[in-house]
Each structure stands twice: as structure tokens, then as C-alpha cells.
Amino acid sequence: MAELFLGFTSGPGGFRKYVVIKRILPDVRDNEQFERMFLDEARITAAFNHPNIAQVFDLGQEDDGLYLAMEFIAGQNLNQITSACLRRKQQIPIGFTLSVARDVCMALHYAHTFTAPSGEPSPVIHRDVAQKNIMVTYDGVVKLLDFGIAKAKGSLERTSAGTVKGTTGYMSPEQVRGDKLDGRSDLFSVGVMMHELITGARLFAGKDERDEMVKILEAPVPWPSHVAPHVPEGVSKVVMQALERSREKRFANGRDMARAIEAVAGRLLMDSDHRAQLMRELFSERMAATRALLESAEGTANGAMVDKAKKALRGDDGPYLPERVDDSTPQNGVSAVPRKPARRAPATGRQPAVADTAKTKEPPSKLNNALWGLLLLAILAGGGYGAWRLAVVLNANVEPDPTEIRKLPTSAAPALPEFREATAAKRDGGTGVAEAETPASDASTQVVNADVETPLGPKEGRNRGGTKAERTSEPRVRGNGKLTLVVKAENVDVYEGDNKLGRTPMANKVLSAGTHTLHIVGSDGRRRPLEVKIRPNQTTRFVLEDLP
Structure with missing residues (x-):
């Protein structure tokens, strides 16, 4: 209903403050309903003072109609951020989504419990919480926008009987039914947003608005951790509680939901500096x-x-989140209880890996049987999360590798750890035990889980006295090999120099044979060196339990 302009106010000594000027579009300026909504937005948000809510500075009228002077926000909304990630064929980091949702919940709690300067309670229900109305600045600050259709005490605009306001696909069930709303309606919308961002697909998409509203009331809601197995179960529970169709079962208020997000997110939660780093990259x-x-x-x-x-x-922001493929069917057309569909890979906008049809007709090899046996043992041991990460690698079209998978314990690491590739040597007819060499000058070198066993040269290994034997100079190796890298604690970016190789879990990345010094960048933004040795026509595998 409005158009936006960039403006500024200036003063002595080079003073300048940038603002956004919002005006009602010329073709609807005579529409009294839009004018009342415009005035409501100005009146409601002008009194707000919260770091996660866009501010309104001034309301005025010129010859061409009403205008609002609003806070200038240099950033992008969540739709634009999602599109940028899809173009790069990467997921939005779950820590980013959780931190944004936490801040939005706190902003909503402020609005839901707002008290006017006079001391009179004046709660405001947003009614249009969706990706388009949540921005993240280039500095990593979250901003909730557009209270244009907010429901507040003393609003000039009244919703007519038989009509609903909001963005279909993000409304709460009570909003669709036209029932009286409270703050828990907005929390349902936050749950929809979280579900979509962490699974990579629309939740209540339909062929038209009516179809979307019916799905909000009746369609089964899959658990995020079953659609995207990288999602921790605790996070999945928070999302599902927010998406309860009975508002009495949801979080009581936005503050409680924000605290629940913080409790289950732990180290995954991104601060503003990490969000800013992602915004600069995108x-x-x-x-x-x-x-x-x-x-x-x-x-x-x-x-x-x-x-x-x-x-x-003004560039195109597409692509957008795809519609979720739901293979479950509600009983008798109605399913009030979320059903858990079969596991499948998270929707990220990427094309799934295409299996070699010639290979799929062959019976599974002994190696594959052994690897799947290892996966089963991991599940039985309670390592479901780690087992899924290994399954990602095993299912990523990895070529058969005759090397045996071996693992090493992970030691504590200092502030600046250095990763080294583990090697194994057969000694005096022994079976060959995988080891990690630690430089004598640096006793704090991080030992990692390594999944490659490689015979050493004639002088490699250790002598009987326990001291390191001097290595022979490594001959120049030609050809290419492959690298598979999994970090169980979180998804991380992998760089070689300034060149980004990809994001974990990373399978079968082709690298030239020889020693490569890579850098792993986790959610904390630190660069950790990882030295890997790539051998021709072989796959080197690393499984890192955690980042120090």
C-alpha cells in the first residue's frame, strides 16, 4: 500500500541522519481504510523503543498525502537472505535462524506487553510475522518491521466480519478462523518461519490462499528433525511447541520462547558479529x-x-523456498497431531546426487556392508546425530575405498589449535595402528578422528626407542584424489587460501595430489588449520568430533 524513499535530515557541522520516507501509493490515497492503517502504524510504532523493532520518527502530511519518517535499515530481509543462500546452493546456518528467531521473540514480547507512557497497558499483536517483515542489518542486528495491520487497543481500523488480515501461509489457526487474538498467534507465525528456514521448504504452501488456510487448520506438520536430520531434537521440539494448533499448548509468551531457543541452541547460537560476517559474504x-x-x-x-x-x-531476489513434498496423508482429511514422515535429506535447493545406475544394479560390496554395520553400531550406542553425519558421507556417491576406517581419540585443544592428518604404520608384522604425530615443539597439537590408513615410507613411523624417525623427502605426486570431511559438532566452511572449497558435510571434493593446508571456519568465525595429504586415485576421509 506504500512506496519508500531514501531521505536524510541535515544540520550544522556536517550533521546528517538517513531515514526512510514511507508514503501511501497514489492510487490508494483516497482509500480511507489504507489511511487508517497508515495512521495506526505511525501511532503504534512511534511509542516503541526496542533494539529489534524498526523505529518511526515522524508522521506528517504534504500536498501529496501522509508520510512516515522511519529508521533507515541497511540490510536484507529473510526472504532475500534465503534466496542468496539458495543461489549459492547452501543452507542458512541453523545458528543464524535460531538467533534471529530468538531476537524476534523478544521484540514480540515487548510489543505484546507494551505499556504506554501513561502507564496504561497497550498490548500490540503484530499479525503479519513472516520472512518479508524481518530484516537483518549488515551489522547483524535483527529488526522486526511493518506493524501496518497490527491489532492494538484504540486502533482506528476495524477488521470487517468475514475477513482476515495477514500473510497466508504464516497465519495462526485462530487468525484463519477469525477468532480473538493474543500474542501466542504471533508465536505460531515465528514457528512457521523457523520450520521453513531450518528445513529449506515452505510449510503451508498451497495452490491459492484458501488452500493455504485449510492446510494451516488441518495439514500434518512434520518434525523438523525428521525432514532435516541435522536439526537437534531439542530445536525441533521448540518449533513444534510453537506450532501447536491449540494456543494453550504453545509458549505462554515471547520471552519464554526466546529462553527455550537459547536453552536448546547452546553453542549453535550466532551473535551479531557472526551474523554480520554471513551478511558480508552474501x-x-x-x-x-x-x-x-x-x-x-x-x-x-x-x-x-x-x-x-x-x-x-532492484535485482531479482529469487529463487525462493520450494514447496515441501509431503508424503503423508491426514486421517479422514484432518490431522491435529503432527505426524512424523520418513526421514529424507534436508531441502536446500540443491539437486540430489544422481546415483550411477550401473552401480546400483550390483550387489553391495563387503566394504559397504562393513560401513553400514559401523553406522548401525553408532545408532545403537546412542550417537544418532553422529550416525546421520556418517550416513551423509556414505550415501554421497563415495567411490569404494579399500582402506579401513580407523578413529583416534580427540584431545583437548588450546586457543590456536593445529590439526594434523593421522597416519598408520605396520610395525614388525603388526596390524598397523592409526596414530597422529605431534610436533615436539607443540605439545598441544589437536588430534582428530581420521578415516584413512596409509602405508608409510621406509623411514616413516617410530623407532623402537620411542623417538621420531627422520622422514624421507616426499617425492612429487601427480594426479588427483578426493577429500571427504565431516564435522559432527556443526556445519563449517572449508577454505584453501582465499578459495572456499565448500561447506561440511563435504563428500568427494576433488583436489590435486599432495599436501594441502586447509582452514576450517566455524560459527565463531575462527580459522583453524587442517593439513591433509591427498593421494592419487584415493579418497581421504576426516571425521572431526568437535571444534576446539
Whole structure:
């Protein structure tokens, strides 16, 4: 219903403050309903003062109608962030989603329990919580936007009987039915948003708005941890409680939901610095375009720069989250209890790996049987999460490797650990035990789980006295090998120099034969070195239990 402009106010000594000017579109300026909604938004949000809610500074009227002066937010909304990740064929980090949802819940709690300056309780229900109305700034700050259809005490606009307001697909069941709303309705919408971002697919998508509303009331809701097995079970429980169709079973308020997210997220939760790092990776071009527009307001940018900036900011944000493929059917057309469908890989916008049809016709090899046996033992031991990570690798079209999988214990690590590839040597007719060599000058070198056993050269290994034997110089190796890398604690980015190789779990990454020094970057932003030795026509596998 409105159009936006970039504006600024200036003063003595070079003072300048940028704002967004929001005006009702010319073709609806005579619509009294839109005007009342516009005035409600100004009145409601002008009184708010919360770091996670976009501020309104001024309401005025010119010859061409009403306008709002609002906080200028340099950032992108969650739809745009999702699209950027899909274009890169990567998932939104779960820690990013959890931290954004936590901040949105706190912003909603502030609105739901708002008290006017006079001391009178004035609760505000947003009614339109969705990805499009949640922004993350380039500094990593979360902002809840657009209280234009918010339900508040003393609102000028009244919802007509038989109509609903909000974004279909994100409404609560009581909102769809037209029942009286409270803050728990917004928390249902947060649950929908969380489910979609961590599973990579729409939850209540339909062929039209009516179909989406029916699904909100009746369609079974799959557990996120069953659609995307990398999601911790505790996180899945929080999402499912928010998505309870009976509001009495949901969280009592936004603060309780925010605390529950913090409790189950643990180390996964991203702070603003880590969110800012992700935003810089995804939107470097748009950040430059925003700077160019701000410089144009100061008269320091030429016309060509401004036109290029506008084109970059108006670029297509697609692709968007795909519709979820639901293979479950509700009983008698209605299912009020979430049903758990069969496990399948998380939807990330990527094309699934295509199996070699010639190989699928062959009976499973002894190696595959042994690996699946290992997977089964891991499940029985209670390591369901780690077992899934291994299953990702085993199912990722990995070529048969005659080497035997071996594991080493993981030792404690200091602030700046150094990873080394584990090796194994057959000694005096022995079976060959996988070891990790620690440089004598650095007793704190991190030992990792290594899944490759490689015969050593004639001088490699250790002598009988227990001291290190001097290694022969390694001959130059030609050809390519493959690297498979899994980090059980979290998904991490893997770099070689400034070149990003991918994100874990990473299977069958082709690298030139020889020794490579990689860097692993976790959610804390630290770069950890990992030295790997790639051998021609072989697959080197690493399974890291945790990041120090």
C-alpha cells in the first residue's frame, strides 16, 4: 500500500541522519481504510523503543498525502537472505535462524506487553510475522518491521466480519478462523518461519490462499528433525511447541520462547558479529550499492555509480523456498497431531546426487556392508546425530575405498589449535595402528578422528626407542584424489587460501595430489588449520568430533 524513499535530515557541522520516507501509493490515497492503517502504524510504532523493532520518527502530511519518517535499515530481509543462500546452493546456518528467531521473540514480547507512557497497558499483536517483515542489518542486528495491520487497543481500523488480515501461509489457526487474538498467534507465525528456514521448504504452501488456510487448520506438520536430520531434537521440539494448533499448548509468551531457543541452541547460537560476517559474504555487492546511494545523497557519487547501485538493489531476489513434498496423508482429511514422515535429506535447493545406475544394479560390496554395520553400531550406542553425519558421507556417491576406517581419540585443544592428518604404520608384522604425530615443539597439537590408513615410507613411523624417525623427502605426486570431511559438532566452511572449497558435510571434493593446508571456519568465525595429504586415485576421509 506504500512506496519508500531514501531521505536524510541535515544540520550544522556536517550533521546528517538517513531515514526512510514511507508514503501511501497514489492510487490508494483516497482509500480511507489504507489511511487508517497508515495512521495506526505511525501511532503504534512511534511509542516503541526496542533494539529489534524498526523505529518511526515522524508522521506528517504534504500536498501529496501522509508520510512516515522511519529508521533507515541497511540490510536484507529473510526472504532475500534465503534466496542468496539458495543461489549459492547452501543452507542458512541453523545458528543464524535460531538467533534471529530468538531476537524476534523478544521484540514480540515487548510489543505484546507494551505499556504506554501513561502507564496504561497497550498490548500490540503484530499479525503479519513472516520472512518479508524481518530484516537483518549488515551489522547483524535483527529488526522486526511493518506493524501496518497490527491489532492494538484504540486502533482506528476495524477488521470487517468475514475477513482476515495477514500473510497466508504464516497465519495462526485462530487468525484463519477469525477468532480473538493474543500474542501466542504471533508465536505460531515465528514457528512457521523457523520450520521453513531450518528445513529449506515452505510449510503451508498451497495452490491459492484458501488452500493455504485449510492446510494451516488441518495439514500434518512434520518434525523438523525428521525432514532435516541435522536439526537437534531439542530445536525441533521448540518449533513444534510453537506450532501447536491449540494456543494453550504453545509458549505462554515471547520471552519464554526466546529462553527455550537459547536453552536448546547452546553453542549453535550466532551473535551479531557472526551474523554480520554471513551478511558480508552474501551481500557484498548490495552493501557497495547502498554505500553508493548514500554517497549520492552527499553529492560525492556520479550518475553512473548511482544507476549501477539502483540496478543492484532492484535485482531479482529469487529463487525462493520450494514447496515441501509431503508424503503423508491426514486421517479422514484432518490431522491435529503432527505426524512424523520418513526421514529424507534436508531441502536446500540443491539437486540430489544422481546415483550411477550401473552401480546400483550390483550387489553391495563387503566394504559397504562393513560401513553400514559401523553406522548401525553408532545408532545403537546412542550417537544418532553422529550416525546421520556418517550416513551423509556414505550415501554421497563415495567411490569404494579399500582402506579401513580407523578413529583416534580427540584431545583437548588450546586457543590456536593445529590439526594434523593421522597416519598408520605396520610395525614388525603388526596390524598397523592409526596414530597422529605431534610436533615436539607443540605439545598441544589437536588430534582428530581420521578415516584413512596409509602405508608409510621406509623411514616413516617410530623407532623402537620411542623417538621420531627422520622422514624421507616426499617425492612429487601427480594426479588427483578426493577429500571427504565431516564435522559432527556443526556445519563449517572449508577454505584453501582465499578459495572456499565448500561447506561440511563435504563428500568427494576433488583436489590435486599432495599436501594441502586447509582452514576450517566455524560459527565463531575462527580459522583453524587442517593439513591433509591427498593421494592419487584415493579418497581421504576426516571425521572431526568437535571444534576446539
